[in-house]
Amino acid sequence: MNSKIRRSMPLFPIGTVMKLTDLSARQIRYYEEHQLIRPERTAGNRRLFSLYDIDRLLEIKDLLDEGINMAGIKKILLKEDESVHNPLKAELEQDKKVSTDEEVRRLLRKEFINAGRFYRNDLPSGDRFRYFH
DNA sequence: TTTCTAACA
DNA sequence: TGTTAGAA
Numbered sequence: 216m217n218s219k220i221r222r223s224m225p226l227f228p229i230g231t232v233m234k235l236t237d238l239s240a241r242q243i244r245y246y247e248e249h250q251l252i253r254p255e256r257t258a259g260n261r262r263l264f265s266l267y268d269i270d271r272l273l274e275i276k277d278l279l280d281e282g283i284n285m286a287g288i289k290k291i292l293l294k295e296d297e298s299v300h301n302p303l304k305a306e307l308e309q310d311k312k313v314s315t316d317e318e319v320r321r322l323l324r325k326e327f328i329n330a331g332r333f334y335r336n337d338l339p340s341g342d343r344f345r346y347f348h
Numbered sequence: 349t350t351t352c353t354a355a356c357a
Numbered sequence: 358t359g360t361t362a363g364a365a
Contacts, residue, residue, distance in 0.1 A: 229350085230350065230351080259351090259352090261350085
């Protein structure tokens with residue numbers, strides 16, 4: 216499980232992130248203000264971004280290119296954060312231990328109901344099916 | 349040189 | 358969002 220630690224390891228200065236994401240420093244700082252990313256700071260108060268942060272910014276970039284405004288992006292990414300602690304997801308994790316046919320079918324049905332809910336939303340094409348994995 | 353914050357002809 | 362001033 217070192218990958219998780221590595222992904223959140225503060226590594227890059229804002230200049231590098233700008234090139235990687237094709238976002239302006241202004242935008243990157245703005246998204247931080249809105250809690251969409253939480254880069255660390257050096258002793259000299261300079262931002263250090265992790266691979267995770269960059270991934271988030273790239274998602275924001277994609278949403279931006281699709282013409283979604285800040286309010287929409289914020290809504291989508293924050294909802295995505297919730298899904299990490301989503302009761303359904305937790306239930307699916309537990310189900311791997313249980314694994315009776317009845318349970319599998321029941322959860323599968325819930326998954327589809329949930330997927331349908333997400334699909335009608337303003338999620339970007341790339342994110343629409345993430346919930347099926 | 350690069351990045352930070354704050355502010356706006 | 359861009360841009361800029363002044364500081365670190």
